Amino acid sequence: MTDKNPPRTSNDKPAEPQVGLSAIIxxxxxxxxxxxxxxxxxxxxxxxxxxxxxxxLTPETADEHEPHRWRFTSTQMxxxxxxxxxxxxxxxxxxxxxxxxxxxxxxxxxxxxxEAMDRE
Amino acid sequence: xxxxxxYKIMGVARDASQDDIKRAxxxxxxxxxxxxxxxxxxxxxxxxxxxxxxxxxxxxxxVAYDQLGTNWKANQEFRPPPDWNAGFEFSERGFPGGDASQxxxxxxxxxxxxxxxGGGGYGGATSDRGASGRGGASFHIPGEDHYAKIMIDxxxxxxxxxxxxxxxxxxxxVQGRVSTREHKxxxxxxxxxxxxxxxxxxxxxxxxxxxGKRGDLYLEIxxxxxxxxxxxxxxxxxxxxxxxxxAALGATVKAPxxxxxxxxxxxxxxxxxxxxxxxxxxxPGKTPGDYYVVLRIVPPPANDETAKSFYRSMAEHFKSFNxxxxxxxxx
Numbered sequence: 001m002t003d004k005n006p007p008r009t010s011n012d013k014p015a016e017p018q019v020g021l022s023a024i025i026x027x028x029x030x031x032x033x034x035x036x037x038x039x040x041x042x043x044x045x046x047x048x049x050x051x052x053x054x055x056x057l058t059p060e061t062a063d064e065h066e067p068h069r070w071r072f073t074s075t076q077m078x079x080x081x082x083x084x085x086x087x088x089x090x091x092x093x094x095x096x097x098x099x100x101x102x103x104x105x106x107x108x109x110x111x112x113x114x115e116a117m118d119r120e
Numbered sequence: 121x122x123x124x125x126x127y128k129i130m131g132v133a134r135d136a137s138q139d140d141i142k143r144a145x146x147x148x149x150x151x152x153x154x155x156x157x158x159x160x161x162x163x164x165x166x167x168x169x170x171x172x173x174x175x176x177x178x179x180x181x182x183v184a185y186d187q188l189g190t191n192w193k194a195n196q197e198f199r200p201p202p203d204w205n206a207g208f209e210f211s212e213r214g215f216p217g218g219d220a221s222q223x224x225x226x227x228x229x230x231x232x233x234x235x236x237x238g239g240g241g242y243g244g245a246t247s248d249r250g251a252s253g254r255g256g257a258s259f260h261i262p263g264e265d266h267y268a269k270i271m272i273d274x275x276x277x278x279x280x281x282x283x284x285x286x287x288x289x290x291x292x293x294v295q296g297r298v299s300t301r302e303h304k305x306x307x308x309x310x311x312x313x314x315x316x317x318x319x320x321x322x323x324x325x326x327x328x329x330x331x332g333k334r335g336d337l338y339l340e341i342x343x344x345x346x347x348x349x350x351x352x353x354x355x356x357x358x359x360x361x362x363x364x365x366x367a368a369l370g371a372t373v374k375a376p377x378x379x380x381x382x383x384x385x386x387x388x389x390x391x392x393x394x395x396x397x398x399x400x401x402x403x404p405g406k407t408p409g410d411y412y413v414v415l416r417i418v419p420p421p422a423n424d425e426t427a428k429s430f431y432r433s434m435a436e437h438f439k440s441f442n443x444x445x446x447x448x449x450x451x
Contacts, residue, residue, distance in 0.1 A: 020282050020306050020307075020308045021305055021306055021307050021308065021321055021324070022308045022310075023307055023308060023309070023310060023319040023320060023321050023339070024310070024319060024320055025310050025312070025313055025317055025318075025319050026317065026318045026319065026320055026338075027317060029406070030320075039262065039265055039335075040265045040336070040338060042264065042265070074316065074317040074318045075316075077318055077338075078316060078318070078340075082155045085153075085155055086153070086155060086156075089149055089153055089166075089170075090146065090149050090150055090153060091146065100156070104155070104156065111158075112350070112352065115350070116350055116357070119359070
């Protein structure tokens, strides 16, 4: 099988179907930098810094004064993506987003428990 | 193409004020937002809603839409009238980002393709909106990162697995038309992956503008619900039915795990709800999770005379046993 999409520029390497593309898990061993997280969430890095300031995200490294040394895991990435979506779509401010995320996470835990109980 | 009744989608009257429309949008958006909602079809409803609001919140687009008249019914076959759009000029202010690539053909026929931007959403996955999605870029900008959600089985996380996934990627063809193409990938799912984690496939996202780097593809992992196991973070749980005598006297029983059958020692005098831990037998990893077996005592049915008389003699024997002692009621 070949990729039918015509290459647009010489630098645009077409995505050929590969045999077993390897993937890495974004976790404590493979973290994202501030720039990578911003790019992955399609937001400015200033927005991620705001989320950290608001306590919505906690970078893995403790030194909060050096954003270029911050490292993030999947959990942080999921929160950042949800935060930006909720903010854009529902028109709520950061404090509201923080509350929404906290409650959503609680609901998720409760739902899992409930599902387990319903099974009995 | 089907006619879309934007007023009906938003549940407002045709003469609703702009404030009413905004309120209706906020209310429904909170209800159907895919991050918040557990309603079936939430994602579809949310997209419809976004499209309806995009038209009705903008007085120019709303007037234009109203010009179509009130005789159309939702889902009716629709062709724009020949003189449609004459005399209207749309300014592109306030348009949301990449999301727009998912608007309906109906929307497109009315407001044109120029409103669409080439965001990166695929089937099942939501696309991102935000700063970098809006085109007009100068050179050497790295390609956007793409996303999709994939479902795997718990067992895949124990062994690692290869999966072929097909993504629907919107793009613009040589004629400048928006189309989706299939992007097939064979992905090695790493061992030890947990639900809600992302895996990254470098260079599998959107092509760059100019000489920048190609974007990455992120896959968010979900586990298919399992009939026996449940997963909490890295720990895996199983409810294990045991007979009353196994729980009372202790026993060695067979129990399934995602890695195969194990022999499990039930300590004597166990009650329902007792948790037995198999350390390190949860989801594998540098610090692996644990595997918990939760005992559940299942009494044999009392469906014949011998069984009933056995239960009666048990009752006789355990006369002083009060299962409701903690509730402060007499047996």
